[in-house]
Amino acid sequence: MAGSGSATPEDASVASAVEPRCWVLLPSYLLGPSTWRGVGEVLTMLGQDVIIPPVVRTTPRDEDHITPWADAVLDAMPHDLDRDVVVVGHSAVCPRQPLIVDRMLARGIDVTHMILVNGRFPEDGVVPTERDSPFMATVDALERPDGYLPPWHRWWGPMITDMLPDDEMRDRIFSEAKAVPRAIFDQPIPAPKLPGDVTPAFLALGEMYRPAYDLARAEGWATAQVNGEHLHMVVEPTTVAGVLMSLVSRRPWLDGVADGRL
Numbered sequence: 001m002a003g004s005g006s007a008t009p010e011d012a013s014v015a016s017a018v019e020p021r022c023w024v025l026l027p028s029y030l031l032g033p034s035t036w037r038g039v040g041e042v043l044t045m046l047g048q049d050v051i052i053p054p055v056v057r058t059t060p061r062d063e064d065h066i067t068p069w070a071d072a073v074l075d076a077m078p079h080d081l082d083r084d085v086v087v088v089g090h091s092a093v094c095p096r097q098p099l100i101v102d103r104m105l106a107r108g109i110d111v112t113h114m115i116l117v118n119g120r121f122p123e124d125g126v127v128p129t130e131r132d133s134p135f136m137a138t139v140d141a142l143e144r145p146d147g148y149l150p151p152w153h154r155w156w157g158p159m160i161t162d163m164l165p166d167d168e169m170r171d172r173i174f175s176e177a178k179a180v181p182r183a184i185f186d187q188p189i190p191a192p193k194l195p196g197d198v199t200p201a202f203l204a205l206g207e208m209y210r211p212a213y214d215l216a217r218a219e220g221w222a223t224a225q226v227n228g229e230h231l232h233m234v235v236e237p238t239t240v241a242g243v244l245m246s247l248v249s250r251r252p253w254l255d256g257v258a259d260g261r262l
Contacts, residue, residue, distance in 0.1 A: 018046055018047060018048070018245060018249060019084075019249065020047050020048060020049070020083055021048055021049070021083050021084050021085065021086050021112075021248070022048070022049040022050075022051065022081055022083040022084070022085045022086070023040070023043050023048055023049065023050050023051070023085075023086050023088060023244075024051045024052075024053065024073075024076075024077070024085060024086065024087045024088065025039065025040055025050065025051070025052045025088050025089075026053060026073065026087065026088065026089035026090065026093045026097070026100070027052065027053075027055055027090060027093070028055075028089075028090050028091040028092045028093050028119075028152075029055050029056075029057060029069060029092060029093060029180065029184075030091065030092050030151075030152040030177060030180060031055075031090075031091075031152060031173065031174075031176055031177050032055050032173070032175075032176025032177065033052045033053075033054065033055065033176065034172055034173055034176055034234075035090060035173060035176075035231065035233065035234055036052050036088075036090070036233065037052065038233070038234060038237030038238075039233050039237045039240050039241045039244070040052055041237070042237050042238050042241035042242075043241050043244075043245075046241070046245070049083055051076055051077065051078075053072060053073040053076035054072055054076065055069075055072075055176070056068050056069045056071075056072040057069075057178060057180055058180075058181055058184065059181060060146065060147030060148060060181040060182070060183055062181070062183075064187070065181065065183065065184040065187050066096060066099070066187060066189065066190075069096070070096070070099060070100055070103060073100050074100075074103055074104070074107065077104070077107075077109060081109060081110070084110050084111075084112040084113075085104065085109055085110055085111045085112065085113075086111075086112065086113040086114075086115065086244075086248055087100065087101050087104070087111055087113070087114050087115070088114075088115045088117060088244060089115075089116060089117065089119065090117045090118060090119065090233070091117070091118055091119045091230065092119060092128075093119065094116040094117070094118075094119025094120055094121075094122065094212075095119065095120050095121075095122045095123070095126070095128065095189045095191065096122075096189055097114055097116060097122060098114070098122045098124075098190075098191040098192055098193075098194055099189070099190050099191065099192060101114050101194055101198060102192040102194060105194075105195070105198075111198055112197070112198065112199060112248070113198065113199045113200075113201060113247070113248045114194070114198055114199070114200050114201070115200075115201045115202070115203060115244060115247055115248075116200075116201070116202045116203070116212070116216070117202075117203045117205065117233070117240075117244075118203070118204060118205045118206075118208060118209050118230055119209060119212065120209070120212055121202075121211075121212040121215045121216065122189070122191035123189075123191055124189075124190060124191040124192070124193075125188045125189070125190065125191070126188065126189060126191075127185070127186055127187065127188050127189075128185045128186075128189070129185050129186065135185075136185075138155070139182055139185055140182075142155060142182075143182040144179075147181055147182055147183065148179040148180065148181055148182065149179060149180050149181070149182050150179060151174065151177035151178055151179055152177045152180075153173075153174040153177050160174075162229060163229040163230055163231045164229075164231055164234060164235065165235075166235075169234060169235075173231065173234055199222065199248070200216070200219075200221045200222070201216075201221055201222035201223065201224075201247040201248070202216035202217075202221050202222075202223045202224075203223075203224050203225070203226070203240075203243055203244065203247065204223070204224070204225040204226070205225075205226060205228045205229065205230055205231075205232040205233070205240075206225075206226075206227060206228050206229055206230070206232070208230055213225065222247050224243050224246065224247055226239060226240065226243060
């Protein structure tokens, strides 16, 4: 599958072989909607509906850093959905996905698949920093006197250039990254058990989240892996869109992608 960064006329030729669905692409609350824009364009060309909800951020004065975000996601959903829904989330949003899927199901939205992309495996009631002492030390060191953390891309130094080597692309993506409260990582995240007719899957971008990927495989989830950095869906949206579709369709023309052979 081509990794051109945009859909081609040849991509449209497979649209008739793909069941139309509504894809809800959840950006990390540390970044913004542009991280999914390229993938959304490819899915749209393939006859899919795409919703990229806004990122709602809280302040250090707020006690609840999850509900405002979840409410914004639900508010972005149309009331006349007539397609099955696939919920895809990236990075920091992954532990919150069971919660949002549960709320969608309660509203009568027919969610059939939940795909985590390069994030932590959901665990009910776990505080994000509890499972990762080095991460806790990192965010503690980054906290500013006003209770905020700097925008995400300022955490990693020169590693950022490897993730997004194109200057224009890097500027566009990181212009949406804003300071977030340090306390956002101290709130327990609910991860309700989902019904069996919601199929979970995990897409790994490189090796960064290998433990979560291995756990997903052990739990019997559909899994795939591509070689790339944490923001590979920005760099290669056509490839990532194809892998996502393979995880829900398992069409023969995507078998190699579904097995992670990229």
